[in-house]
Amino acid sequence: MIYLAVLGRVVLGTLGALGRVTIFAFSAIVHIFRPPLYVGQFLTSLVQIGWLSLPVVGLTALFTGGALVMQIYAGGARFNAQAVVPQIVAIGMVRELGPVLVGLMVAARVTAAIAAEIATMKVTEQLDALITLSTDPMRYLTVPRVLAALLVVPLLVAVGDVIGIMGGYIVATGSLGFNPTAYLRNTVDFLEPLDIASSLIKGAAFGMIAAIMGCYFGMNADRGARGVGRATKSAVEAAAVLILAANFVLTALIFAL
Amino acid sequence: MITLTDIHKTFDGKPILRGVNLTLPQGQSTVVIGASGSGKSVLMRSILGLVTPDSGTITHQDAPLNPQAFLNDFGMLFQGAALFDSLPIWQNVAFRLLRQMPKPRARAIALQKLARVGLDADVADRLPATLSGGMQKRAGLARAIATDPSVIFFDEPTTGLDPIMARTINTLIRDIVSETNATTLTITHDMTTVHSIADQVALLDKGKIRWHGTPAQMATATDDKLQAFLFSGS
Numbered sequence: 001m002i003y004l005a006v007l008g009r010v011v012l013g014t015l016g017a018l019g020r021v022t023i024f025a026f027s028a029i030v031h032i033f034r035p036p037l038y039v040g041q042f043l044t045s046l047v048q049i050g051w052l053s054l055p056v057v058g059l060t061a062l063f064t065g066g067a068l069v070m071q072i073y074a075g076g077a078r079f080n081a082q083a084v085v086p087q088i089v090a091i092g093m094v095r096e097l098g099p100v101l102v103g104l105m106v107a108a109r110v111t112a113a114i115a116a117e118i119a120t121m122k123v124t125e126q127l128d129a130l131i132t133l134s135t136d137p138m139r140y141l142t143v144p145r146v147l148a149a150l151l152v153v154p155l156l157v158a159v160g161d162v163i164g165i166m167g168g169y170i171v172a173t174g175s176l177g178f179n180p181t182a183y184l185r186n187t188v189d190f191l192e193p194l195d196i197a198s199s200l201i202k203g204a205a206f207g208m209i210a211a212i213m214g215c216y217f218g219m220n221a222d223r224g225a226r227g228v229g230r231a232t233k234s235a236v237e238a239a240a241v242l243i244l245a246a247n248f249v250l251t252a253l254i255f256a257l
Numbered sequence: 258m259i260t261l262t263d264i265h266k267t268f269d270g271k272p273i274l275r276g277v278n279l280t281l282p283q284g285q286s287t288v289v290i291g292a293s294g295s296g297k298s299v300l301m302r303s304i305l306g307l308v309t310p311d312s313g314t315i316t317h318q319d320a321p322l323n324p325q326a327f328l329n330d331f332g333m334l335f336q337g338a339a340l341f342d343s344l345p346i347w348q349n350v351a352f353r354l355l356r357q358m359p360k361p362r363a364r365a366i367a368l369q370k371l372a373r374v375g376l377d378a379d380v381a382d383r384l385p386a387t388l389s390g391g392m393q394k395r396a397g398l399a400r401a402i403a404t405d406p407s408v409i410f411f412d413e414p415t416t417g418l419d420p421i422m423a424r425t426i427n428t429l430i431r432d433i434v435s436e437t438n439a440t441t442l443t444i445t446h447d448m449t450t451v452h453s454i455a456d457q458v459a460l461l462d463k464g465k466i467r468w469h470g471t472p473a474q475m476a477t478a479t480d481d482k483l484q485a486f487l488f489s490g491s
Binding site for chain 2: 044120121124125126128129130131132133134135
């Protein structure tokens with residue numbers, strides 16, 4: 001009986017938390033379409049989420065693309081299918097690894113930064129100060145970050161896709177003996193518009209998830225340094241899990257059609 | 258005038274405010290004193306709409322208080338100043354002004370207010386983290402009075418300051434309040450603040466107003482809780 005009660009409490013607690021996150025996310029999305037937009041905050045967010053994420057995204061994609069080529073080449077060699085390396089790298093990077101890796105890197109970098117910043121603002125009463133200055137924290141803090149992530153993470157994914165493919169190209173042509181021209185032609189010819197569209201759609205969804213989780217957990221942080229730490233940890237965990245779950249759902253929706 | 262009538266608030270089954278009745282007269286300085294956990298912050302947050310009372314009414318100028326409208330003519334000095342880390346001092350001070358007027362004019366007013374609280378113009382472009390606690394409090398005070406509001410709240414204005422800086426802040430608050438004729442509410446443990454700025458004093462104890470009077474009446478009051486508080490706070 002006690003186990004059932006504990007299970008019930010856990011289920012109710014989880015459902016309650018999911019409900020609160022959903023309402024927050026819905027409210028954030030609705031507020032995107034309502035003025036005013038704090039342009040300064042938005043531009044700062046564009047730079048912080050997009051421009052400053054480029055190095056980590058680029059390096060992640062570069063190394064992943066290179067490693068992917070080696071794996072596929074080794075695996076393909078078991079049944080004389082080394083020739084399909086460019087095609088499989090392209091589809092693997094664009095459909096899956098590019099968006100997921102960029103999403104996870106954004107979750108690690110951007111979600112953590114947003115959650116820590118907003119949680120610190122809450123702990124130091126800066127959120128209350130915003131309210132007393134007739135400024136809605138949802139509009140001032142959440143909307144610019146969510147909108148910036150929505151717009152810029154697809155671009156990061158596109159950049160990650162290209163760099164990942166180039167990482168594979170460098171390894172394939174540099175050490176595995178592939179013809180450079182043929183490698184690029186096979187890559188370009190094999191990709192379809194839907195592959196690229198799915199990559200960008202996933203990027204937009206993952207960007208929103210990363211920003212919303214950072215803002216939600218930041219604004220709901222408990223008091224003190226421990227509260228800030230816990231909010232940051234929870235935000236990154238939630239963003240990472242939701243990005244992987246959303247990837248599954250989006251893949252099923254886009255490619256099972 | 259702001260009037261609180263029979264305000265109750267409970268958190269997690271624990272009553273924090275238990276029927277608070279308090280009036281903040283127009284143009285007067287009301288100071289609420291009380292031990293930690295007595296409900297002072299919840300009381301202030303209830304007026305601001307940051308906490309919704311379970312029951313009771315709050316009126317402003319004899320009409321139910323609408324937090325959004327109320328906050329348009331309001332300033333507040335927070336306990337830790339609560340300056341926005343990412344903005345330079347002048348933009349903190351001019352935060353509300355920047356939505357109402359061109360940037361150069363807002364900056365000019367911000368510099369005026371900084372000067373009023375004794376801060377030089379050279380701090381205007383610095384970030385809050387580069388200022389001392391006392392300077393941050395002054396900047397917070399400049400932000401609170403930036404739009405010349407008719408209502409100003411002070412949350413523990415001298416907490417964390419050395420005695421000299423605390424006296425300076427008290428003097429600034431007293432002078433600014435008398436210049437602007439604002440209705441003010443101050444929450445504090447600091448009896449020096451009470452004697453420096455209060456027109457009327459209320460002792461909040463276990464969620465209720467236990468004693469209410471002027472600073473002069475406080476010295477002769479026989480309420481044991483008040484005397485205990487005065488003794489421990491002096």
